[in-house]
Amino acid sequence: MIKRWLKARIAANERLFEQYWHVKLKLRSARKLVYHWYDVSRVGRHMFWGRMQGQTQIQLQARLLFYYHKLEKGMCMPGAKRMFGGEAADHVMRLLLAWEAKGFPTDDAIYRGALDSLLAYRDCLVALSLDKQGAVTRRVSAFLAPPRWPDSDAAAATTPLRLSLEHIDFERHRQSLDELYRIRRSFRDFAPQAVERSVIDEAVRIAQLSPSACNRQPCRVHLADQPAIRDKLLAYQNGNRGFGDTAPLVLMVTADMRGFFDASERNQPYVDGGLFAMSLLLGLQAQGLVSCCLNWCVAPSADKAVHRHFGLDDAEAIIMLIAVGYPKAETLVPLSHRKHVHDVVHRLEAVA
Numbered sequence: 001m002i003k004r005w006l007k008a009r010i011a012a013n014e015r016l017f018e019q020y021w022h023v024k025l026k027l028r029s030a031r032k033l034v035y036h037w038y039d040v041s042r043v044g045r046h047m048f049w050g051r052m053q054g055q056t057q058i059q060l061q062a063r064l065l066f067y068y069h070k071l072e073k074g075m076c077m078p079g080a081k082r083m084f085g086g087e088a089a090d091h092v093m094r095l096l097l098a099w100e101a102k103g104f105p106t107d108d109a110i111y112r113g114a115l116d117s118l119l120a121y122r123d124c125l126v127a128l129s130l131d132k133q134g135a136v137t138r139r140v141s142a143f144l145a146p147p148r149w150p151d152s153d154a155a156a157a158t159t160p161l162r163l164s165l166e167h168i169d170f171e172r173h174r175q176s177l178d179e180l181y182r183i184r185r186s187f188r189d190f191a192p193q194a195v196e197r198s199v200i201d202e203a204v205r206i207a208q209l210s211p212s213a214c215n216r217q218p219c220r221v222h223l224a225d226q227p228a229i230r231d232k233l234l235a236y237q238n239g240n241r242g243f244g245d246t247a248p249l250v251l252m253v254t255a256d257m258r259g260f261f262d263a264s265e266r267n268q269p270y271v272d273g274g275l276f277a278m279s280l281l282l283g284l285q286a287q288g289l290v291s292c293c294l295n296w297c298v299a300p301s302a303d304k305a306v307h308r309h310f311g312l313d314d315a316e317a318i319i320m321l322i323a324v325g326y327p328k329a330e331t332l333v334p335l336s337h338r339k340h341v342h343d344v345v346h347r348l349e350a351v352a
């Protein structure tokens with residue numbers, strides 16, 4: 001009552017009204033500092049590993065990937081090979097020992113990948129006679145001895161992949177990709193038909209093929225396929241009004257910040273998350289599903305509430321939600337005009 005009266009008085013006086021808005025906008029932008037603080041403090045909590053020793057399973061996975069990817073990459077570099085990777089191989093072995101000491105599962109894909117890469121690396125050193133003293137080769141061979149790796153002399157490593165482009169039909173790929181992209185639109189109306197879990201799993205398998213920094217694969221997909229859960233989640237999001245409740249399924253894409261080492265990587269969860277989300281959209285589209293990305297431009301309070309309500313770890317950054325369903329026989333979608341290509345492409349020149 002008093003507020004309304006005050007507002008009416010201010011509105012009646014033009015100068016006062018102007019000053020009121022000036023102060024209001026300043027306060028509003030000051031409040032946004034809270035958003036920055038929220039981001040900075042999460043980076044501090046989850047990405048500064050010096051303090052945390054980096055020994056949880058997800059941190060060990062990330063460190064293993066970081067180091068064994070150096071071995072994989074080293075094997076694929078062009079030009080004449082010189083000795084490489086000795087230090088990285090020692091890191092990998094040390095991390096694998098830490099993994100085993102913690103009792104983490106030894107059928108884990110990253111654990112197995114690290115062993116596979118060590119084996120390939122050892123074979124590469126031997127085949128190209130790179131390790132003149134043989135010390136690294138001996139250390140790796142001893143490490144891979146049974147029971148850790150059944151028979152490292154007989155088993156061939158699966159990395160690196162040898163790709164022969166000779167028989168790849170690039171024109172066919174271009175056409176199907178073009179078609180897939182053209183029909184991928186944001187749908188805001190869905191058929192009521194439920195979405196099978198197997199279709200989502202297949203789309204996630206495709207999304208898993210997206211590139212990620214050092215192959216650390218920080219993304220996860222949370223499914224809201226029960227109407228009450230979906231509605232609760234969508235209540236925190238501001239762009240689904242009028243259609244969110246027609247989506248039989250809402251996905252929440254997150255990226256785990258614990259896969260990154262320090263503040264220099266602060267944006268990486270969002271970069272990897274965006275690439276993953278795009279592939280996920282196409283993976284859905286390729287199987288006849290349609291989708292609409294839903295922004296996660298929320299206040300820290302809403303972000304925290306969703307973490308709390310659904311039991312998400314604070315280290316999981318929410319990248320976006322995606323409404324998913326089957327299309328109706330006919331649907332209207334915005335054309336969503338695109339900028340001209342020449343407005344997007346810019347050739348770099350040195351100006352200073």
Ligand SMILES: Cc1cc2nc3c(=O)[nH]c(=O)nc-3n(C[C@H](O)[C@H](O)[C@H](O)COP(=O)(O)O)c2cc1C
Pocket residue numbers: 184185186187188238239240292293294295296320333334335336
């Ligand atoms: C990260 C992201 C967030 C989005 N958030 C919303 C949203 O909250 N509500 C909505 O209706 N559309 C949302 N969209 C869809 C965009 O409006 C849409 O992608 C854009 O207009 C281009 O249209 P198209 O997807 O049909 O090609 C979002 C898209 C992205 C990539």
